Amino acid sequence: xxxxxxxxxxxxxxxxxxxxxxxxxLDFIRQNLFLTGTKKGCDTGECGACTVILDGKVVNSCLVxxxxxxxxxxxxxxxxxxxxxxxxxxxxxxxxxAIQCGYCTPGMLMSSKALLDRNPNPSETxxxxxxxxxxxxxxxxxxxxxxxxxxxxx
Amino acid sequence: xxxxxxxxxxxxxVPRLDAMDKATGGLKFVSDLFLPGILVGKVLRSPLAHAKxxxxxxxxxxxxxxxxxxxxxxxxxxxxxxxxxxxxxNMILQDEKVRYVGDQVAAVAAIDDDTALEAISLIRxxxxxxxxxxxxxxxxxxxxxQIHLEENNIALHGVRNFGDVDKGxxxxxxxxxxxxxxxxxxxxxxxxxxxxxAYDSRGKLTVWATTQTSHALREExxxxxxxxxxxxxxxxxxxxxxFGSRLGMDPIDGIAAIxxxxxxxxxxxxxxxxxxxxxSRIRYPMKIWIKSGAKKNxxxxxxxxxxxxxxxxxxxxxxxxxxxxxxxxxxxxxxPNMRYEGFLVYTNNVYGGAFRGYGNPxxxxxxxxxxxxxxxxxxxxxxxxxxxxxxxxxxxTASGCKITSCGLAECINKVVEVSNWKLKRGKxxxxxxxxxxxxxxxxxxxxxxxxxxxxxxxxxxIKINTDxxxxxLTGSAxxxxxxNTTLAMIAAEELxxxxxxxxxxxxxxxxxxxxxxxxxxxxxxxxxxxVRLAAGEAKKQIFEVASELLGVLAKDLKIRDGEIxxxxxxxxxxxxxxxxxxxxxxxGQPIIGKGVNKDPWSVQPDNMGYGNVSSAYAFAAQVxxxxxxxxxxxxxxxxxxxxxxxxxxxxxxxxxxxxxxxxISIGLGYALxxxxxxxxxxxxxxxxxxxxxxxxxxxxxxxxYFIETLDEHGPFGAKGVGxxxxxxxxxxxSNAIYDAIGVRVNALxxxxxxxxxxxxxxxxxLSNAGG
Numbered sequence: 001x002x003x004x005x006x007x008x009x010x011x012x013x014x015x016x017x018x019x020x021x022x023x024x025x026l027d028f029i030r031q032n033l034f035l036t037g038t039k040k041g042c043d044t045g046e047c048g049a050c051t052v053i054l055d056g057k058v059v060n061s062c063l064v065x066x067x068x069x070x071x072x073x074x075x076x077x078x079x080x081x082x083x084x085x086x087x088x089x090x091x092x093x094x095x096x097x098a099i100q101c102g103y104c105t106p107g108m109l110m111s112s113k114a115l116l117d118r119n120p121n122p123s124e125t126x127x128x129x130x131x132x133x134x135x136x137x138x139x140x141x142x143x144x145x146x147x148x149x150x151x152x153x154x
Numbered sequence: 155x156x157x158x159x160x161x162x163x164x165x166x167x168v169p170r171l172d173a174m175d176k177a178t179g180g181l182k183f184v185s186d187l188f189l190p191g192i193l194v195g196k197v198l199r200s201p202l203a204h205a206k207x208x209x210x211x212x213x214x215x216x217x218x219x220x221x222x223x224x225x226x227x228x229x230x231x232x233x234x235x236x237x238x239x240x241x242x243x244n245m246i247l248q249d250e251k252v253r254y255v256g257d258q259v260a261a262v263a264a265i266d267d268d269t270a271l272e273a274i275s276l277i278r279x280x281x282x283x284x285x286x287x288x289x290x291x292x293x294x295x296x297x298x299x300q301i302h303l304e305e306n307n308i309a310l311h312g313v314r315n316f317g318d319v320d321k322g323x324x325x326x327x328x329x330x331x332x333x334x335x336x337x338x339x340x341x342x343x344x345x346x347x348x349x350x351x352a353y354d355s356r357g358k359l360t361v362w363a364t365t366q367t368s369h370a371l372r373e374e375x376x377x378x379x380x381x382x383x384x385x386x387x388x389x390x391x392x393x394x395x396x397f398g399s400r401l402g403m404d405p406i407d408g409i410a411a412i413x414x415x416x417x418x419x420x421x422x423x424x425x426x427x428x429x430x431x432x433x434s435r436i437r438y439p440m441k442i443w444i445k446s447g448a449k450k451n452x453x454x455x456x457x458x459x460x461x462x463x464x465x466x467x468x469x470x471x472x473x474x475x476x477x478x479x480x481x482x483x484x485x486x487x488x489x490p491n492m493r494y495e496g497f498l499v500y501t502n503n504v505y506g507g508a509f510r511g512y513g514n515p516x517x518x519x520x521x522x523x524x525x526x527x528x529x530x531x532x533x534x535x536x537x538x539x540x541x542x543x544x545x546x547x548x549x550x551t552a553s554g555c556k557i558t559s560c561g562l563a564e565c566i567n568k569v570v571e572v573s574n575w576k577l578k579r580g581k582x583x584x585x586x587x588x589x590x591x592x593x594x595x596x597x598x599x600x601x602x603x604x605x606x607x608x609x610x611x612x613x614x615x616i617k618i619n620t621d622x623x624x625x626x627l628t629g630s631a632x633x634x635x636x637x638n639t640t641l642a643m644i645a646a647e648e649l650x651x652x653x654x655x656x657x658x659x660x661x662x663x664x665x666x667x668x669x670x671x672x673x674x675x676x677x678x679x680x681x682x683x684x685v686r687l688a689a690g691e692a693k694k695q696i697f698e699v700a701s702e703l704l705g706v707l708a709k710d711l712k713i714r715d716g717e718i719x720x721x722x723x724x725x726x727x728x729x730x731x732x733x734x735x736x737x738x739x740x741x742g743q744p745i746i747g748k749g750v751n752k753d754p755w756s757v758q759p760d761n762m763g764y765g766n767v768s769s770a771y772a773f774a775a776q777v778x779x780x781x782x783x784x785x786x787x788x789x790x791x792x793x794x795x796x797x798x799x800x801x802x803x804x805x806x807x808x809x810x811x812x813x814x815x816x817x818i819s820i821g822l823g824y825a826l827x828x829x830x831x832x833x834x835x836x837x838x839x840x841x842x843x844x845x846x847x848x849x850x851x852x853x854x855x856x857x858x859y860f861i862e863t864l865d866e867h868g869p870f871g872a873k874g875v876g877x878x879x880x881x882x883x884x885x886x887x888s889n890a891i892y893d894a895i896g897v898r899v900n901a902l903x904x905x906x907x908x909x910x911x912x913x914x915x916x917x918x919x920l921s922n923a924g925g
Contacts, residue, residue, distance in 0.1 A: 037179015
């Protein structure tokens with residue numbers, strides 16, 4: 001299959017790549033850019049592990065074609081905070097025990113960040129609805145809600 | 155001896171050591187790892203439930219550019235495997251027959267996903283379909299299609315007898331019988347299972363595996379591949395969930411290894427989500443007939459069950475699971491007379507494995523739902539009948555379990571108190587609300603079922619470095635349950651250093667000493683005790699140095715906050731760093747402590763299941779409050795109150811996460827919504843849209859209370875908590891539903907359809923009775 005050139009800004013840095021028409025944004029991020037923080041859980045848009053922020057909107061990156069993101073801005077988990085300078089949400093998740101196996105965590109954090117960006121003081125219902133597309137099998141939902149509430153007060 | 159109130163590290167709420175790495179997306183799971191030249195592995199799976207493999211033509215696949223290896227059973231040593239070698243009848247690639255839809259037939263390694271998928275589609279397999287059977291009761295009938303060599307497809311037939319059950323029923327004042335059904339359910343780890351296998355020119359195989367048991371996996375790979383263990387390195391990769399699914403080798407582990415051997419390149423083989431549903435392990439489905447007898451004061455005196463368990467197409471852990479389920483009859487409430495008969499039956503369905511609770515959730519659902527019926531018949535409050543029957547500390551069960559610590563009564567009293575049970579029970583049905591209780595008993599330290607007569611050991615090595623920091627090498631597995639953090643806390647407390655001074659290396663067969671791994675809620679207790687032993691040895695070495703330098707007897711030394719001293723005013727002291735450096739530099743003796751915990755207090759049960767199967771037992775009581783919409787049948791779980799005897803909560807935050815988490819995802823899902831639907835042996839709902847697991851919208855208010863009974867054998871008194879978290883949850887919900895609307899659904903999951911159906915049946919019964 002012929003490859004198509006794309007230029008995309010990820011976490012503030014510009015990248016060029018050659019992708020097949022069928023390559024998802026998720027695979028491009030993970031395999032071309034080696035940004036493996038965004039996870040593949042189902043590849044069919046049902047678990048939310050691949051959540052990223054695309055041009056300001058929260059999306060399942062497994063449902064977005066990389067070719068459709070030419071010229072777009074993407075934020076992944078690597079772009080919201082790192083190491084010594086974590087995002088307040090990351091600090092809150094850690095402190096409240098909202099992370100067990102950690103596989104859903106990047107997706108949860110991206111959905112949480114998108115929520116707080118548009119609604120800095122969400123109610124518990126707002127939180128549940130915003131994160132209803134992020135599955136967690138370890139069952140950390142209650143601690144995640146606590147963490148988001150705590151981060152939203154800052 | 156360190157007194158509880160003086161603990162510096164254990165007993166405190168501590169965030170997981172790896173939490174920030176997970177929060178930033180930095181922690182690398184198997185699918186995040188890349189090696190130069192790595193290939194993508196894919197498996198060709200059978201579309202048929204039962205068929206002979208006549209011929210495999212792989213030539214077109216082999217010719218496809220980008221394909222580096224195509225393998226069938228011919229490329230393997232054709233060795234059968236199973237966790238219990240006495241039961242082995244599975245192969246990593248089937249040679250003669252396929253026995254379920256999803257069975258492995260061939261595999262490829264190629265340069266990318268698309269090429270690998272195309273190669274799979276080019277392999278042509280000629281099958282001769284055979285008659286298949288999907289219901290275990292049908293499979294047991296003479297004339298049913300034969301799946302393996304066993305007559306009537308009965309893989310195992312087990313009986314157990316303790317006391318005199320017929321006499322018990324004869325003396326009972328009330329007898330209750332019922333049949334319950336527990337469906338096939340999937341683990342649904344958010345991370346699909348996978349591995350990377352890299353076979354190099356030295357003949358060494360390295361595997362990064364999603365495994366709960368690194369050392370056992372190495373053994374199994376060695377057996378099935380015909381490579382000696384010292385030529386296999388298994389690294390336990392961080393895992394996105396496990397819940398039992400990653401206990402023991404999966405065929406994809408062996409397949410990836412053979413692909414790597416053939417292609418001379420590393421191979422990454424990760425299940426798709428569809429494969430996770432289609433061909434991954436499941437909770438063993440059970441049909442349970444149970445009869446209980448009680449005296450009129452509520453004391454249970456006899457129990458009998460017959461269980462038919464769908465083993466699926468191959469042996470894996472079914473024999474152990476049904477044994478564990480059977481053991482609960484004589485364990486919970488110490489029923490003195492018990493009889494069990496169980497059949498483990500092959501079918502052409504996907505086969506089961508370990509799943510959080512290991513047979514106990516299924517049997518507890520039946521026992522605890524039936525107990526409520528008994529309570530109602532005897533006009534007793536369900537909490538009261540459980541208190542009456544509650545196991546006591548330092549007691550024996552008819553099956554030979556030596557209970558040490560036991561806080562079951564306290565657990566019941568606690569949840570009764572905090573849920574306002576007395577105000578609510580039997581009083582909210584006009585609002586469509588109800589409250590229900592269920593209890594459980596489970597091993598809190600692992601068991602000696604597996605691998606041999608006495609094989610529930612854990613071992614650990616502790617090294618103290620010249621700066622006083624500590625390396626803890628443990629063969630245990632970190633599944634995301636927080637084991638590494640718990641073990642580090644135990645080491646830090648024992649060694650008198652800060653938690654941040656402890657570095658944990660786990661699950662690496664090259665560098666960490668062997669450990670049974672993560673199953674049976676065993677690691678806190680069993681690995682924790684090994685860590686304590688290792689720390690004790692390291693401390694002895696440090697104290698020898700310190701005693702010489704300080705001029706005091708080693709037996710008078712204490713250690714805390716990184717310092718070694720005699721009296722609390724610490725006029726004379728030496729730091730751990732100084733002592734370790736002194737030993738290393740001036741005495742030629744690096745500080746290395748080794749601990750092997752053989753779990754000396756438990757035994758392998760005999761053929762009749764008699765024996766003290768665990769060194770310590772966990773107990774719990776949970777109360778659920780539900781609200782039901784009788785128009786739609788939808789059950790909304792409002793609240794859960796959980797009282798858990800954990801011995802001692804080493805990390806209360808971690809333990810709370812486990813309990814809450816167990817209730818609101820796996821527990822709730824098992825009770826209300828999860829069911830793998832098989833048709834013609836093929837799983838129909840192979841995605842999260844059709845197999846629903848709880849989302850955040852389903853989560854209910856949950857309160858967790860620790861009852862700390864300080865087990866005499868547990869590290870700082872601790873016992874296991876992982877599986878107990880969800881074992882009673884389904885029964886608590888079922889009993890709450892009965893309180894709300896007066897119906898019982900005896901077949902999980904309790905879906906809206908079943909609620910409406912049972913309500914309608916109840917209405918008919920009442921109108922027939924009236925008319």
